[in-house]
Amino acid sequence: MGLSNPATENRADEVTTVSSISPNWVTTRLDFLTNWARANSLWPMPFGTACCAIEYMATAASRFDIARFGMERQSFSPRQADVLICAGRLPFKLAPVIRRIWDQMPQPKWSISMGACASSGGIFDNYSMVQGIDTIIPVDVYVPGCPPRPEGLMYGIMLLQKKIKGETIADDMLREEKLVGPSGLFLPAERVDELSEPFGNSVHQTRSA
Amino acid sequence: MTSPSIPGLRAEFGPAVERVLVSCGDTIVYVTRDRSHDVLAWLKDAPGHQFNYLTDVTAVEYRDSELPLEVVYQLRSLSRKADIRVKVALDKRAPLQVRSVVDLWRGADWLEREVYDLFGITFTGHPDLRRILMWETYAEGYPLRKDFPLRGHFSRAEQTRQALAANPEAHYSLEELSIAEAFDELPPDMRQRLARGERGYLK
Numbered sequence: 001m002g003l004s005n006p007a008t009e010n011r012a013d014e015v016t017t018v019s020s021i022s023p024n025w026v027t028t029r030l031d032f033l034t035n036w037a038r039a040n041s042l043w044p045m046p047f048g049t050a051c052c053a054i055e056y057m058a059t060a061a062s063r064f065d066i067a068r069f070g071m072e073r074q075s076f077s078p079r080q081a082d083v084l085i086c087a088g089r090l091p092f093k094l095a096p097v098i099r100r101i102w103d104q105m106p107q108p109k110w111s112i113s114m115g116a117c118a119s120s121g122g123i124f125d126n127y128s129m130v131q132g133i134d135t136i137i138p139v140d141v142y143v144p145g146c147p148p149r150p151e152g153l154m155y156g157i158m159l160l161q162k163k164i165k166g167e168t169i170a171d172d173m174l175r176e177e178k179l180v181g182p183s184g185l186f187l188p189a190e191r192v193d194e195l196s197e198p199f200g201n202s203v204h205q206t207r208s209a
Numbered sequence: 210m211t212s213p214s215i216p217g218l219r220a221e222f223g224p225a226v227e228r229v230l231v232s233c234g235d236t237i238v239y240v241t242r243d244r245s246h247d248v249l250a251w252l253k254d255a256p257g258h259q260f261n262y263l264t265d266v267t268a269v270e271y272r273d274s275e276l277p278l279e280v281v282y283q284l285r286s287l288s289r290k291a292d293i294r295v296k297v298a299l300d301k302r303a304p305l306q307v308r309s310v311v312d313l314w315r316g317a318d319w320l321e322r323e324v325y326d327l328f329g330i331t332f333t334g335h336p337d338l339r340r341i342l343m344w345e346t347y348a349e350g351y352p353l354r355k356d357f358p359l360r361g362h363f364s365r366a367e368q369t370r371q372a373l374a375a376n377p378e379a380h381y382s383l384e385e386l387s388i389a390e391a392f393d394e395l396p397p398d399m400r401q402r403l404a405r406g407e408r409g410y411l412k
């Protein structure tokens with residue numbers, strides 16, 4: 001075809017693999033159709049653990065109404081869900097729970113990290129809290145805020161839709177399951193430590209061992 | 210004003226009542242560890258006192274490492290509408306042990322488990338003393354102790370690894386509901402699994 005693959009082109013950090021399917025008229029039209037359908041019928045799996053869940057409920061209720069974005073059905077079963085919305089802080093005790101829910105969700109699946117605590121641990125830089133759910137599951141969209149207003153979450157949802165509309169079946173890596181590896185982590189240990197680095201005033205806290 | 214129960218307490222237990230003070234209108238009684246169960250049983254049942262409701266069991270550790278750890282019992286008499294606070298000081302150089310009051314108030318069960326979980330105080334005679342907030346295989350120690358660093362002892366990667374290795378069903382299985390009273394009747398292999406921190410499945 002003589003065209004470069006847009007999905008694998010700008011990935012300097014990954015090994016470039018020659019895709020078995022090259023983008024052509026058929027695949028791009030198919031991409032357009034499937035992505036349009038997927039982006040506009042995202043069924044959310046609400047994983048509400050804290051005050052962000054209240055804002056999430058407000059987003060789902062009549063005034064803001066995420067049904068307008070095709071999220072009519074709140075999927076309280078991971079088996080029928082497309083997007084995991086972690087609304088609130090995630091304690092270590094819930095880490096295996098959200099990991100299992102993520103593993104139970106069928107492809108294609110995406111996740112939104114809603115709020116400061118889910119994205120970075122927020123104010124809870126302590127012994128019991130996961131410092132960002134991206135150390136547990138892969139995250140597509142981070143929504144900042146404490147908690148984010150419904151407009152913020154809706155903007156995050158629209159960003160996710162935009163991301164979905166840019167996906168292509170020519171990307172071999174797209175639907176790869178990122179599982180917990182033999183090390184017991186899904187990211188390298190150094191990466192987890194790096195992502196969990198303290199910030200703000202909490203840098204003065206020291207670890208004893 | 211001190212609680213009207215104090216003269217009766219002193220008459221009954223004498224030197225076991227170490228100290229009485231009033232703080233913000235609440236009477237606080239310090240009792241010795243050896244007699245704490247007797248004092249609490251007496252306060253619960255003695256006519257004219259009847260502190261029949263255990264509001265809370267908790268513990269305090271002070272910044273001054275010389276000061277003892279205190280176990281706090283907040284009692285209320287529902288019939289007399291009166292409160293009293295009983296404290297037991299535990300020397301940190303000795304094993305942190307105090308007698309359980311689950312036989313007096315069933316509601317003390319989870320409260321004592323919480324104190325055990327976060328402070329490491331052993332309640333002797335408790336039917337089912339194990340962690341309640343942290344998961345059972347939690348290995349970093351007792352988080353509310355002053356010598357516990359805010360972020361825990363392990364690195365974040367190690368904490369994440371241990372958390373992901375935990376079995377979520379272990380905490381919320383149906384076994385959980387009846388395990389305390391049924392423990393002795395369980396088959397030995399299940400008892401061993403429970404001792405290792407695994408909860409297992411109902412067959």
